Amino acid sequence: MATIPMTPAELDEPKTSLWRDAWYRLVRNKLAIFGLFVIIVLAFAAAFGPYLTPYDFLSQDLDARNAAPSWAHLFGTDDLGRDVFSRVIYGTRTAFVVAIVVTAIAVTIGVALGAMAGFFGGWLDRIIMWLTDVTMSVPNLLLVVVINASLKAPLAAWMEAQYMATLNPFFRETIWVDFILVFGSMALISWPPYARLVRAQVLSIRSRPYITAARALGLTTRIILMRYVVPNAVGPLIVSVSAGLGTAMVLESAFSFLGVGVNPPTPSWGNMISDGLRVWQHYPHLLAAPAAVLGLATVGFSFLGDGLNDALNPRGSK
């Protein structure tokens, strides 16, 4: 006679959680896995590429300027004889650093403000939503151009003065000015969508019975926000962050393309595309290489974002 299972271990189906279920759904989605694969390869290139590249991104070979792709130079060389492959890999690092830092700052600001607006409501909500509306109503590009154009020169001059006064080598690297201004201005235009998303989530979660139950346990507002509200709002946020990373990379390229992003000689896909565009009829590889990688990265994040959306909100899809 068959024994009747009695312990939970025997009775249960394999242990599942919301996250594990979502992971299984994600793995079954081929496009999402392709996107994840692309992102992992690019992230690897960003992290370790600079140690593996055959050439330094600054070293010039003036005898081999504008060379077509070959085994020695996989993506050819540019007008100064610099290896384009190495520069694209360095550009990957720039793109990832900018995308991750900008998204991290934007998400932190967005989640904090959105959660407070949604949870407390009232005048706080009105002020925060007014702030997001104002920020979103200013054209993104214009704001970034204004910030960079008006602050970059004075800040660089100040750094120069500090260097002359203190001889501290830190102040000699004006690249920090670039990065701080790029991070700051891009984060400034990127946070409002996160704030709106989180606010909407929190508004719906705030009135759920388990929040009242948590309050009836005497937990503090901070604990309720951090452990009950935000974790339940995080699904749509993950989707949004994945898409946001791709968007941030495109933004960084766009600003570099326009000359308000990361400045040469630091390689950035955007300024490589900008340089390549001027000579593309003669040397198409100078445009094709960075543009293709930028396209690939965008597609990768977009596929992963879609896959995550389907995995985390199974009811909404199909």
Next chain:
Amino acid sequence: MNAMTMSAPERLLDVKGLSIEIDTRRGPATIVDGINLHVNKGETLGIVGESGCGKSLTMLSLMRLLPNKIKVKSGTANFAGRDLLTMSKSELRKVRGGQVGFVFQDPMTSLNPVMRIGDQICEPLIYHKAMKRADARIRATELLRLVGIPSPAERLDAFPHELSGGMRQRVMIAIGLACDPELLIADEPTTALDVTIQAQIVDLVKELRVKLGMSVVWITHDLALIAGLVDRVAVLYAGTVVEDAPVEELFANPSHPYTRGLLASIPKLSDVAANRLSSIGGTPPEPGRRPLGCPFAPRCQLAEDICRQSVPPLEPLGGSGPHRVACFVAQRQLEAA
């Protein structure tokens, strides 16, 4: 066991003149009108009434958990010597979950879906009792065993969606009991459950309150369900207590016409021949349109002129004793008899 046999029982919770208002477009409307309630130490009080009579709001208001548009207008709620309605927020947080446990109506939505149940039981222990995580988990295992969950240690790591409704309600009760509260407030804890599970939960609470020596307030619309559980019943109608009596006395001698109506509408097997369920005609008054006199007068078959003109006070039936009723007719009938 019965509170009435003791001399001058100590009151754990004493609510006096509690009124609650809701903000509507037409201005504030009274939902709960000067309620007086008390719970003695070790006593189980049943609060009975139909939907919308203010049972849940009264209890939520004591823990200051009312939704935004609903506010307490007046009254005091003395709990163990302090007024719940005016104490500071930090004091209140210590009472919530620490001295007063709450069990909510819908176990499906009252547990945090992304948190393991073990963590949810540990939460009040870590917060109120300053327990270490490992100790809290041991206590959580004990609590799950106490509320009758099989293989409690394995269940600690389960998520709410992996448990059935009855199991989830047991978990809710375990959370409510975590810090050895002096008072457990159960707000229709069985409404969302099957009849057999309802009986199990009632039996569980009955057993636990003796074992733990706590007071219980059980809110329900189902008089029959709690007949064997509670010591005393307060019948609510339109935000006022219309009758308050020891449970045997209430069933033996229901005095308010509304209570009689409630008891009559419990279906009995012997009624099959009648083929119709008895009910009370009409609907309770809307919050903004309370009648001048007794709130039940418009639906009451015994109503007289005085009922429509002034509100009957809640007074002991026949002048003294624990059975109190707010009805002119019932009081007079007894005098005449």
